[in-house]
Amino acid sequence: MSKNDKNKKKTKAKHGIYFWLKMGRVNPSIRGYKKLQRYLEDMERDLIDLQGGPEKLTAAKEILIKATIEAYGVLLLASIYCKRDGILRPDLLKKGIVELQPVLGRQFLAFLNTLRQNLLALGLDKKEADEVFDLQEYAREKYGKKKARK
Secondary structure, X not given: OOHHHHHHHHOOOOOOHHHHHHHOOOOOOOHHHHHHHHHHHHHHHHHHHHOOOHHHOOHHHHHHHHHHHHHHHHHHHHHHHHHHHOOEOHHHHOOOOOOEOHXXXXXXXXXXXXXHHHHHXXXXXXXXXXXXXXXXXXXXXXXXXXXXXX
């Protein structure tokens, strides 16, 4: 075994999730990860704007937005890791054992559910009506004309 092979075995592939959760920054700071950091910051600003801006943001909504961005960052980092290193653990695959990468465990589903629930709690599933519906006006239009014909 060469010296390079030994070094490859000792270094683990990193997904950056622990650093993201601890520091709130995407690491390592290479171009693709800096782009991801900027994207998450833009998403946070957009979520705040959808709630009416920073001046209308309550403490509860701010917490929900921060938790949403954190969960979204974890999901994106896990996805990038799996695209780069595959969804199956290569060390166990060599032994004939098929197992998903640890980042795809229960935590992945928990973060996905957290993201979904937070977005629902923030009210982002609600759509505004194009126009206000007036029942009296509708009744006049629909039934008022029939009375006039008789």
